[in-house]
Amino acid sequence: MDVAEAVYAIASNMPRQEEYRLTAQMIRAAVSIPANIAEGHARATRKDYAHFISIARGSTAELETLLLLAARAKHLPAETVKALLGQVESVARMLNRLHARLKNA
Numbered sequence: 001m002d003v004a005e006a007v008y009a010i011a012s013n014m015p016r017q018e019e020y021r022l023t024a025q026m027i028r029a030a031v032s033i034p035a036n037i038a039e040g041h042a043r044a045t046r047k048d049y050a051h052f053i054s055i056a057r058g059s060t061a062e063l064e065t066l067l068l069l070a071a072r073a074k075h076l077p078a079e080t081v082k083a084l085l086g087q088v089e090s091v092a093r094m095l096n097r098l099h100a101r102l103k104n105a
Helices: 002-011 022-042 046-072 078-104
Strands: none
Touching (some): 002 022, 002 078
């Protein structure tokens, strides 16, 4: 949930004209990560859990792309984006390991 909190924190720095476009999409992707982890964990089977972890992995990739777009458009400072990308990549690695374990169990 740290990534989602961080995205909410930087969202206020985004330009007003992006509020309902890039900013909203960044927030949705960031919130989707822990939400899908939680939903998957509550499912009855490992297969279902793995499916929701896969969705969360997709949301990390989406968020990485959106953050890079925000940096390229100069909506956010490059150093802010770099730090947040490090967090997102760390979460993605954890999700990749969890997904592999669920698929091989």
